[in-house]
Amino acid sequence: MKNSFRVFFQTVLAMLREIFDESAYARFLAKRGMVSSRTAYAEFLHETEHSRARRARCC
Amino acid sequence: MPGIVRVLIWFVVAASGALSVSVIALRRGESINAMWLVVAAVCSYALGYRFYSKFLAAKVLMLDPVRATPAERLENGRDFVCTNKWVVFGHHFAAIAGPGPLVGPVLAAQFGYLPGTLWILAGAVFGGCVQDFVILLFSVRRDGKSLTEMAREEIGKVGGVVAYISILGIIVILLGVAALIVVNALKGSPWGAFTIAMTIPIALLMGLYLRRIRPGKVLETSILGFALVMLAILGGQWVSQSPVAAQWFTFGAPTLAIVIIIYGFAASALPVWLLLAPRDYLSTFVKLGVISLLAAGIILVRPQLHMPPLTRFIDGSGPVFAGNIFPFAFITIACGAISGFHSLISSGTTPKLIARETETRMVGYGAMMAESMVAIMAMIAACTMQPGVYFAINSPAGVVGAAPEAAASTISNWGFPVAASDMAALAHSVGEQTLYNRTGGAPAFAVGMAQIFAHSLGGDAVMAIWYHFAIMFEALFILTVLDAGTRVGRFMVQDALGHWWKPLGRTSWYPSILATSALIVGAWGSFLWQGVKDPLGGINSLWPLFGIANQLLATVALCVATTILVKMGRTRYALVTLAPLCVLVSVTFSASYHKIFNLNPRIGFLAHARQLAAQMGSSPKPGELARFIFNDRLDALVAGLLVCLVSVILVESALEWWRVLSGRKEPRVKESPFVASRFAAEEV
Numbered sequence: 001m002k003n004s005f006r007v008f009f010q011t012v013l014a015m016l017r018e019i020f021d022e023s024a025y026a027r028f029l030a031k032r033g034m035v036s037s038r039t040a041y042a043e044f045l046h047e048t049e050h051s052r053a054r055r056a057r058c059c
Numbered sequence: 060m061p062g063i064v065r066v067l068i069w070f071v072v073a074a075s076g077a078l079s080v081s082v083i084a085l086r087r088g089e090s091i092n093a094m095w096l097v098v099a100a101v102c103s104y105a106l107g108y109r110f111y112s113k114f115l116a117a118k119v120l121m122l123d124p125v126r127a128t129p130a131e132r133l134e135n136g137r138d139f140v141c142t143n144k145w146v147v148f149g150h151h152f153a154a155i156a157g158p159g160p161l162v163g164p165v166l167a168a169q170f171g172y173l174p175g176t177l178w179i180l181a182g183a184v185f186g187g188c189v190q191d192f193v194i195l196l197f198s199v200r201r202d203g204k205s206l207t208e209m210a211r212e213e214i215g216k217v218g219g220v221v222a223y224i225s226i227l228g229i230i231v232i233l234l235g236v237a238a239l240i241v242v243n244a245l246k247g248s249p250w251g252a253f254t255i256a257m258t259i260p261i262a263l264l265m266g267l268y269l270r271r272i273r274p275g276k277v278l279e280t281s282i283l284g285f286a287l288v289m290l291a292i293l294g295g296q297w298v299s300q301s302p303v304a305a306q307w308f309t310f311g312a313p314t315l316a317i318v319i320i321i322y323g324f325a326a327s328a329l330p331v332w333l334l335l336a337p338r339d340y341l342s343t344f345v346k347l348g349v350i351s352l353l354a355a356g357i358i359l360v361r362p363q364l365h366m367p368p369l370t371r372f373i374d375g376s377g378p379v380f381a382g383n384i385f386p387f388a389f390i391t392i393a394c395g396a397i398s399g400f401h402s403l404i405s406s407g408t409t410p411k412l413i414a415r416e417t418e419t420r421m422v423g424y425g426a427m428m429a430e431s432m433v434a435i436m437a438m439i440a441a442c443t444m445q446p447g448v449y450f451a452i453n454s455p456a457g458v459v460g461a462a463p464e465a466a467a468s469t470i471s472n473w474g475f476p477v478a479a480s481d482m483a484a485l486a487h488s489v490g491e492q493t494l495y496n497r498t499g500g501a502p503a504f505a506v507g508m509a510q511i512f513a514h515s516l517g518g519d520a521v522m523a524i525w526y527h528f529a530i531m532f533e534a535l536f537i538l539t540v541l542d543a544g545t546r547v548g549r550f551m552v553q554d555a556l557g558h559w560w561k562p563l564g565r566t567s568w569y570p571s572i573l574a575t576s577a578l579i580v581g582a583w584g585s586f587l588w589q590g591v592k593d594p595l596g597g598i599n600s601l602w603p604l605f606g607i608a609n610q611l612l613a614t615v616a617l618c619v620a621t622t623i624l625v626k627m628g629r630t631r632y633a634l635v636t637l638a639p640l641c642v643l644v645s646v647t648f649s650a651s652y653h654k655i656f657n658l659n660p661r662i663g664f665l666a667h668a669r670q671l672a673a674q675m676g677s678s679p680k681p682g683e684l685a686r687f688i689f690n691d692r693l694d695a696l697v698a699g700l701l702v703c704l705v706s707v708i709l710v711e712s713a714l715e716w717w718r719v720l721s722g723r724k725e726p727r728v729k730e731s732p733f734v735a736s737r738f739a740a741e742e743v
Contacts, residue, residue: 015149018142019347020277020340027136041274045332050566051138053331054550055408057339057543058400059159059233059393059609 024048069109076102083176083368090363093439096176097357100435104428107184112192112424119624119632120196122417125739129202130413132734139203141414144421151409152426153343155191155401156350158536159394159609160434162240162500165507166602167391168441168449169379173368174388175438182389182396183431186639190613191401192423193620193636198406199413200730206406206616212729213622214711221708222615223551226403228701229608230548231579233400235586236605237537237544238323239597242315242587243499244534249308250299250490250527252315255534256308257291258338259322265337281344284337288345288535292527299490312591319541320584326542327549327576335542342539349532353436356511366442366449371474378454379498380599381661386650389642390606395434397639399612401427415738440507447477448485448494452503456496457595466495490523498598501537505529548579589690592683599661600694603654607698610647611705614640618712625716626726644709651702655695664695 017023025036025044034040079099082091116122133139142150167175198204204212207226211219245251265284273279298304310318326334375383380391394400405423413419441449450470451459459466463479470477486494489509494502509525517525550566552575557564563571590597617640624633657663660670668691671684678684718724 011143011145014143015146016278018146019150019153019343020281021336022275022277024137024140025275025277027140031136036275038271038274041270044275045270045336048137049331051408052336053546053566055154055543056400056403056547057540058155058157058398058404059237059540059605 021048021052069106072102072105076106080177080180084173087368090365093357093362093364093443096172096364096435096439099176100180100432103180103184104432107188108424108428111184112188112420115189115192115424115635116417116420119629119635120193122196122420123733124415124417125736126200126416127734127736128199128410128413128416129731130411131736131738132731133202133411138408139411142412144414144418147409147412147414147418147422148426150412151404151422152429153347154404154408155394155398155426156346156430156433157394157540158237158240158501158533159398159400160430161437161504161533161536163392163395163606164434164438165441165500165504166379166453166598167388168366168438169370169372169377169453170384170388171367171369171373172364172438172442174373174384175392176435178389178392179396179431179434179438182392183427183434186613186642187395187397187401187431188424188427189635189639190397190399190616190620191405191427192420193624194402194616195405195410195413195423196416196419197620197623198410199416199419202731203410204406206402206619209406209623210615210619210708213619213626214708214715218615218619218708218711221704221711222619223555224704225608225612225615225701227548227551228697228704229400229605229612230544230551231582232586232601232605232608232697234323234541234544234548234579234583235590236598236601237540238316238319238583238587239590239601240499240501241319241534241537241541242312242591243497243598244501244505244530245310245315246312247309247493248299248491248530249305250295250523251530251534252308252310253298253304254288254291254295254527254531255538257294258288258341258531258535258538259334261287261291262334262338262341265341266333269337270332277340280337281340284341285344285348288341288531292524292531295527296490296523313588316584316587316591319538320580320587322538323541323545323584324576324580327545327580328572331546335546338535338542339539342535345532345535349529350433350436353440353508353511354432356508356515357436357439359515360511362439362443362511362514364439364442365445367446370446375659375662378450378458380602381659382603382650382653386646386653387603389646390603390610390650392434393606393609393613395431395437397610397613397643399609399614399616402612402616415736437504440504440511442507443510444503444507445475445477447471447475448482448506449503450475451477451482452494452497452506453500454496455498455595455599459496461496463493463495488519488522489526491526500598501530501533505533545576545579545583548582549575552578589693592686593690595661600664600691603650604694604698607647607650607654608701610643611701614643614647614705615708617643618708622712622715623728625719626728628726630720647705648702651698654698664691664698667691668695 028044079095082095130139130141164175207222210222265280269280373384459469467477467479505526508529509522512525513522553564590601617636620636658666660667668688671688719726
C-alpha cells in the first residue's frame with residue numbers, strides 16, 4: 001500500500017513537472033551538459049519560444 | 060481475477076449506469092440528487108472505455124504495440140520525447156480542458172438538465188472520445204503531423220486550405236466569444252475587475268522571478284503566483300467595500316472590451332516568457348486544482364438539482380439563447396461532448412510524446428472522458444441553483460427587462476418563481492451590486508460552484524470569496540485562451556502571408572508581428588464589440604456561431620479520419636467515424652440554416668436585420684441600428700462561409716471514398732514507414 005502511494009505521488013509529480021516544463025528544462029540541461037543558471041534558462045526559453053508560442057489551448 | 064467475477068463487476072456497472080440514466084430521464088415533478096448524474100457518467104465512461112474504445116483499438120485501428128512512435132524514432136529531447144503515459148494523459152487533459160466544458164453546459168441548462176446530460180454522455184462516448192483517439196493515432200502514424208497537413212495529404216490540396224481557413228475562423232470567433240464572457244462576468248464588479256487586473260502584474264512578476272531569481276522552478280513559481288492571486292481576491296473584497304477604490308475598478312462593458320482588446324494585442328506582441336508562459340502556468344495550476352476541488356465538493360455535498368429535467372424552453376423561446384432543442388443544444392455543448400478544437404491538440408504536441416501506439420487509447424479516449432466529466436460537473440453546478448435564480452442571472456435585459464422587479468416578475472411568470480429581494484440578498488452574499496443580466500454562463504457557474512463550495516467548506520460566510528475565486532478561475536482560463544489563441548492565430552497569418560512576401564512570414568520581425576497581431580486582435584475584437592453593444596447580450600448571437608464553428612472543425616477532423624479508415628481498408632468499420640460525422644453534419648448545417656434564415660428575429664440573423672431595418676425610420680439612433688444590421692449580416696455571412704467551406708471538404712472526402720471504393724484509385728495512406736519499436740522485445 002505504501003509503495004502504491006509512493007508510485008502515485010511520483011507519477012503526479014512527474015505529470016506536473018512535464019506540464020510545467022520543468023522536465024523539458026531538465027532534458028535541455030542534460031543534453032547541453034549545463035547546470036541551471038540564468039543564462040541556461042534564457043537559452044532554454046529562447047530555444048523553446050517558437051514551439052511554446054504555437055501551443056494551442058483549447059476552449 | 061476470475062472471469063466470472065469480471066463479468067459480474069461489469070454487469071453491476073452496466074446495471075448501475077442503466078438505472079441512473081433511467082432516473083435522470085424518467086423522473087418528473089420532483090428534484091433528483093446530483094449523484095445520479097455522477098453515477099450515470101462514471102458508468103457510461105467506464106463501459107465506453109472498457110468495451111467501445113477496446114473495440115476501436117483492436118478491430119478498427121489495429122494498434123500495433125511493436126511499431127515505433129515518432130517520439131521514439133525522432134527523439135530529440137525537445138519536441139519528440141518518449142513520455143510516461145500518465146504524464147502524457149495529464150499534459151493532454153490540461154491542454155484540452157478550457158472554459159468551454161464549463162460554460163456550454165451552463166447555457167444549455169435552460170432546456171433542463173436532461174438534454175444536455177444525455178448529449179454530453181452519448182456525444183463523448185461515441186463522438187468526442189473517438190475523434191480525439193483516432194486523430195491522435197493517425198497523427199502518431201504520420202510523425203505528429205497537424206490536422207491541416209493530414210487533410211492536405213489524405214483528402215487533397217483543397218482539404219488542406221479549407222482546414223486552414225476553418226481553423227483560423229474558429230480561433231477568431233472563439234476569442235471574440237471568450238472575451239465577451241469575461242466582459243459580462245466583470246462589468247460592474249470592482250471585486251472581479253481588481254482581481255483579474257492583478258493577475259497581469261502577478262504573471263509579469265512570475266516571468267521575471269523565473270528568469271532572474273529561480274530559473275526553471277516553474278512549479279514553485281506557480282505556487283507563489285497562486286498565493287498572490289489568493290491575496291488579490293482578498294484585496295478585491297477591500298476594493299469593493301472602499302467607495303473610492305470601488306469607483307476606480309467599476310467598469311462598464313464597452314470600457315472592459317477596449318481594455319481586453321489592448322491587452323490581447325500586448326500579450327501577442329510581448330515576449331512569450333514575460334506574460335504568456337507564466338499566465339499559462341498559473342492558469343493550469345488553478346485549473347487542475349479547482350477541477351479536483353469541484354469534484355470533491357460535489358461528492359461531499361451531493362446537492363439536489365432544482366432545475367427540472369425539461370423546461371418550457373425546449374420550444375426554442377429560451378431567454379439565454381433562442382432556438383429549439385435540436386440543433387441548438389448540440390452546438391451549445393461542444394467541449395464536453397465533441398469539440399473540433401481538440402483535433403488540433405491531438406495533432407499538435409501530444410502525438411510527439413506518445414511512447415507506444417497502444418497508449419493513444421488511454422490518452423486520446425481517456426482524456427476526453429475526463430473533460431466530459433468536467434462538463435457534467437458544470438451541468439450540476441448550474442442545475443443546483445433555483446431555476447428562477449438561474450434565469451435571472453443568464454437572461455439579457457433585452458428579454459426580461461433591466462429593472463429588478465420587472466425581471467423577477469417576467470421570470471416568475473414563466474413558472475420559475477424568483478423574488479427581487481432574493482436576488483438582492485444573493486448578490487449581497489457574493490459581494491456584487493447585482494446579478495441580473497450576467498449573460499455568458501460564467502457568473503451562473505460561479506454562483507453554483509460557490510454554493511457547492513460554501514456548503515462543503517466555510518458556510519455562507521465565505522460565499523463571496525468562493526464566488527470571486529470561481530470568477531477569477533474562469534477569467535484566468537479565458538484570458539489564457541485569449542493570449543495563446545491570438546498568438547497562434549498570428550503565426551497562422553504570418554505563415555500564409557510569408558508565401559506572398561517573405562519578410563511578413565518572419566516571426567521575429569516586429570513590423571510583421573505588430574501588423575498580424577493587429578489583424579487577429581481586430582478580427583476577434585470586432586466580434587467582441589458587436590457582442591458588447593448587442594441589446595440581447597451578445598451570447599444569443601455569438602455562442603451559437605462559436606458552437607457551429609467548433610463543430611464544423613470536428614466535421615473536418617471526422618472527414619479526415621473516415622478517409623484514412625477507407626484508405627486503410629477498414630471500410631466495414633468506417634461507421635465509427637461516419638456516424639458522428641453524419642450527426643455533426645445534420646446538427647451544424649441545420650443550426651447554420653436556422654441562424655441565417657429562420658424567420659424569428661431572435662434566431663435568424665437576416666430576420667433580425669430585417670426587423671431592425673423596418674425600425675430605421677422611427678429610430679432616434681439610426682446610426683446604431685445601421686451598425687446592428689451590419690453585424691447581423693456579417694454573422695450570417697460568416698456562418699454561411701463556414702458551411703460552404705466544410706461542404707467543399709465533405710464533397711472532396713466523399714469523392715475520395717468513391718474513388719478508392721470503386722477501384723479508381725489505389726488505397727494508399729501516407730503513413731510513416733514501419734520501424735520496430737525497442738519495446739518490441741518486451742511485447743514478445
